[in-house]
Amino acid sequence: MSDDTLQETLIQTCRRFSDQLAMADSSGAKVTFGEALAKCIFLTGRLRSIWSDQEKVGILVPPSVGGALLNWAALLMGKIPVNLNYTLSQVGITSCIEQCGITDVVVSGKLMKRLKLEIPVRVHLLEDLSKKPSLMEKLRVGLLEKCTSANGLLKLLGGSQSGSDDLATIIFSSGSTGQPKGVMLSHRNLICNVEQVSGVHSLVQSDRMLGVLPFFHSFGFMATIAGPAVAGFGCAYHFNPMEAKVIGPLSEKHGVTIMIATPTFLQFYLRGLKPEQLKNLRLVVVGAEKLPKHLADAFEKKFQCRPLEGYGSTECSPGVALNGLETNQSGSVGSLLHDMEAKVVNPDSGIELPIGEAGLLKVKGPNVMLGYLGMPDKTAEVLQNGWYDTGDIVRLDEEGFLWIEGRLSRFSKIGGEMVPHGNIEETLNELANQNEQIFAVTGVPDEKKGERLVVIHTANEELLDEVLKKFSDAPIPNLWKPKPGQFLSVPKLPYLGTGKLDLKGLQQIAES
Template sequence: MPLDKPWLCHYPSEITSTYEYPKHNLALFLIQAARDYPERTALHFMGKKINYEQLLEAAYRCANMLKSLGVKRGDRVAIMLPNCPQTVIAYYGTLMIGAVAVLTNPLYKEREIEHQLNDAEAKIMVTLDLLFPRVHAVKQQTGLEHIIVTSIKEFLPFPKNLLYPFKAKRSGANLDVPYGKGVHSFHSLIQLASQEAVCVDVDAVNELALLQYTGGTTGAAKGVMLTHSNLIANTLQVSRWFYKAKRGESIYLGALPFFHVFGMTVLMNLSILTAGMNILIPKFDAKDILESIQRLKPTMFPGAPTMYIALINHPTITNYDLSSIEMCISGASSLPLEVQTKFEQLSGCKLIEGYGLSESSPVTHANLLWGKRKNGTIGIPFPDTDAKVVAPDTGEEMPVGEIGELVVKGPQVMKGYWKRPEETSKVLRDGWLYTGDMARMDEEGFFTIVDRKKDLVIAGGFNIYPREIEEVLFEHPHIQDASVVGIPDEYRGETVKAYIVLRAGKHVTEEELNVWCRARLASYKVPRHYEFRAELPKTIAGKVLKRALLEEETTALMK
């Protein structure tokens, strides 16, 4: 075992330090699953079941439909959908013809849609009738030639498919779509398309499968170029980590959005690789999730911290049987220790924290499900993944236990940023990805994220890491959610401000929080300002938009 990789000694015998990763089209995962388990349910959507044979046929039809519209190898196909069967069909259909998927957040407004479509140079988009007005509004400002429109009702079982339009219109939704002039019906085109098998051979190491746009929490979203090899490697790395999961038997709770890279890999690609059943959840609602778990018995639940926070705070959670869940992994943002502990107590399931970023497909680290773990850490690197902590200014490796920037290397690391060579050169150096996250590694090879490099607060010359303060706030019994940022201060340069969301029916004063924090933190780390809110601004994956909080502070100062 290499002395510079102390984490390898924690690998159980079922996990080896290195694997061979096939170099083929990612869509072969679906073809192989359908060959081995044709009758196995692949997707469960609001009562509708689609087996692997049916899913593969739909993906072939989608691939041939895209070809008939002139989509060629390397072209970008934007997919702006929630978690529904059409997302999976369009994603794998795109890959089958060697085109590049661009998964777009359905919550995006016109300005964000326009930026992404123009940046990706997408000529075709698959979207919902509910979302069509936003897409159509920017069509003339982009290179879009075709908009393919689908509806939730198309894959609902009877009688939900008949009732859906009435329910949607009662809620004020506009489902009217003016077909023609480049606007097409997904259902009609799929029905007319050939079901002939198609899956082009690709140069897996160099050809893109996905343009994954960063969340934009710290600036303008960038297109991360992920190849077929990147995504295949990371999906296989995750499957090796969950080695007790048996192919053809796992049931995934698909609450994480597929357009988020964590949901795309650990839910969509992993469930297809393992011929699992994916319970598609188009919109997260704690009560609906609890009912789905009790009724459908998922065995695997990848989630974001906000999902686990919502569940443990649901007033009737103890009325539900959650015992079917065997594997839970949290990602997308840091998991507060208090949330992890409470969810494990309520569910009986082990909840591990992992780590990743869009630029690494996304997972690089995780705690072991069946082996040594350290709560509060992101665990240890995946197979074939190297990691170290370096000084941000010099790049020199830091001693064990010292804080520096986390850098990683492995087969899952991106090819670069789309059309941004200068940005790429800043974060990719000699094969190492500079994550921008501040971390430390202990003597056993477990890594702990201290904070984002950009979130570091420097007050009076002291380095303050917001995550440490957030952990203390989460321990308070009356706090449901919290975020900490550095705001301008004339005397200290920056000072600490905490944004607090209280549990329902609870009350706490600034003075009480001040006493709480001073008992647990050095005085210079204690927030100088508190703001109580009903909710915090977040991405749909649950990551707090600290940039939005800072923009509010800047606007307030200018008034």
């Protein structure tokens, strides 16, 4: 296990693969690892006065070459980059800024204008910071590039004081079930997780990853910020994960071999991408939501590459389990990653359960977070003796595959029985037989039975009638079957910027 920091690893990788593609994006920007290091050194000079008195630094930039370089520059300076979630409400973004004590945020001017965001601190445009360097700045970059060791360069830039177990970044939870919490991830957490995933799928320098997950997403940061720095593969970025008309040509141009997505995003690619645009694709990893079999089948038929389910959480950097190309159990989320331990316990008693019995998943490993920023009580609730309480109900079979039953928070207690929202959603969506999610389930308080199920859906009347006719005969308990009056039609289901269902949004729709 390496004791290096991300910035040490980054310098080594940039020098080792100096002539190889590091990153490109849909604007046409394209840099090699050698060029990326030079541009990062240049940015450190312009950021020095802005971030001089700050440990945690704010970044509000979508997936792009500029955004990736900005994160790398922050690491080289020994700063802790905090990528702010621009899909949160104004209150949510302000909360993240205040929790970190951030006074200056570097932003994308185009993004700010499009989203009409107002940030209660000093704002600096990345577009201005990236303008043409002066002669003195060019000389500075040239001199610093000649430093013989990574540590020597980091001493001059400010990043030499960090250790592998020190804080590398803070990823704020999306707030799908509550107020955003700052998940503190160390250099070791992130480097280990890149290596754990690579242990299953051999991430190599010739790979090209599609970088559409936002940097404020834990998988986006691990795979497309830390990933190239650790494994030396290239990334092709685009800021909108659902814009197939741009993603298709971008993927074809740069020969994308790896795609990380959610089932929601795959639906857009299935409809909008041509097979030749993904002709180099060798690996598709899907998470955040259950992957419907019909969607996986349709994607494989069109693109000759079957999506593989994985499982993780922000608190685990995020990877926990992953299906392999040769070791794939359809419907499961795969086997535990290397160096991870797991136990399944009774949610009430905490007693470990036998293999095959469903219970609460707890995991332990080098990728488990340091804790929640400024929240020792909440940290203690979920992290005890190195074991992280995932809040997920799972089964672990004899072959070591994990099967997700649902979030503990996504169960309704009806008449004393636990009713899983996910199983009902899966049944309804399978009956609908569409390539996108039509039904989503939530629960609202009920005076008689404790809770009542509500199904939020986008089906037209004809499709809804067809599904309801079949639903009465579905092989699930009658208690799990909402009545027709519990179905509520909406124009579209609410999603977070990470591609996950907005669970708070669902509940608000149901309660209104």
